[in-house]
Amino acid sequence: MKLKIQHCHEAIDVRKSIDIGNPFPVAGRIHAMFRIAHAAGFPADRPETARQILDQVEIDYLIFQFLSEATMADLAIQRAADPARGHVSEFQAMIQSLCPLIFLQPQWKIITNAGGMNPRTCVESVSAILSENGSPNLAIGVIFGDDLFGRLEELIAAGCSFDNINTGEPLDQLKRPIVAANAIFGGEPIAKALDDGARLVLSGLVGGESLAVGPSLHSIHGTSNNLNLIASAAVVGHLIQGGACVTCGKGTSWSDFNLTNIGYPIAEFDEDGTAVITKPPGMDGVVTRQTVVEQLLNGIGDPAHFQTPDVEVDLTTVQVTECRPNQVRVQNATGRMAPATYPVSMIYHTGFAATGEFLVWGNDCIQKAQAVAEILFARLKAAGWVFETKLVEMLGPGTSISKNNGPRGKPCEMVLRVTVQSPIREAVERFAREIPPLPLTGPTGIAPWNGKIARPPIHPVVAVWPTQVPKDAVEPIVEVRTAQEWE
């Protein structure tokens, strides 16, 4: 049997009823309220989460939020190697696990940015799975138009400068090849897809906060004219987009709560902008004022000017109250007009990297690790390679984060990790070749950390050029078709 979450809006209504100037009696009022569950925070997140939520709780929207700067970089590398890739392929297994429920429980909708760099390939693969599993007529809305990669010359010719918003540098200072450029859309195209009847909304680069703004624009009349309401929805999206991070994942109180079967967050969003953050009742983890405020501060910059594609949010006005165990009320976000530009994630190729790791044993392990690193770089120099971008890490003594930390005693074992990065692949290949011989040609007590004597793999490396594009230069395109039609 499914549990309906008891929510705590009653308490708020009592307060509202004594507010001066509220002409409407609270009794008998029907709230426009919807419930969003968050089932994934990154591509490699736990695949069984969505099913666990749906088995326990009635919801309206199920969100899969995959995209961060790091994920976009990975997807850009994938697409550069193979034009058919670059979407979140892990989403296929997640949708497969939901197929029987999609058919049996028509009341909830899915919103995801699994399209990544390649929404078309993503929708084709997802549609094939849905068609084979009894839902060929499922309406899927796909959001296109964020991919600016093929349009860069045209946009530059039309006057888009793509200056670096952090440094102010013009784009022509970027001497490396660009591999991807995506505008980060807000919630509007999601709402459009929902308005047009989509059961599954699949986008490319839509901001994590906006995955909650879309349902709000669709479900609550008048949201688009109410900046505080949009800000409240963006705060909900912000809080739940990290998945289990708001239910004690990565948590300071890890020893007080079981985290084995950690529940992912559910947000109940009311038409007045009040949200309650909770989790499936039968699952592990915990939602407290502390876990919610920690997540509120996650990656925000200046809290009075938190930028999302939909709205600028003043987080300093937000109030967070624990109203019942595992129910935390969030309210009072203030919104201001978002800039007339979309943020753009522009990704460029910077070179190649490789990492060598050794276990170093002995009371003199720190000195030996230093010696190994010196020998390695001396050999590379003799071969003609000097690395500007390199990193020697001593993991174990406790000084890798702050020199003020760490035990007072001397460690008797540690991991030495050496990383180099270079625009020249040959230089990194030479580095990789110098790694396996080190345990047998250096000091005693050096072992390969991964257990075998082998050359480390060489990875392509990309970086982000943060920039923006005027909203009137880019148009989100929403197409809704059945799975069968997309296939």
Place this chain on the structure above:
Amino acid sequence: MIQKTILLGDLATALSSRWNNHLNLGVVAFTETNYQFLVRELTVAHIREYFASLNATRVDRFELPNVWALNFLFYDIFSDPARALWIENKSMLLGTAAVQIQLPCLNHS
């Protein structure tokens, strides 16, 4: 009167994450009294000294009194490729390290 110290972790939790080219460190006090103590004692100079090895070009502190929290921003630490290499896989750990910060705590005895 003797000067004692107290661990930040006894008063608050902390978490860190990347934000643009900067590092974001949020500190969430357990109580309002703790928050007021941290507003006084957990200064930019203090936190900057503790994380001196980050080489931030600037550190800003923002106050969120409603939720008893402080947010610190360490600027430009991802700008330099070698620094970025260092911090990339550790940005989540800075918060865990921050709770080891010792703060002065005046005790009458």
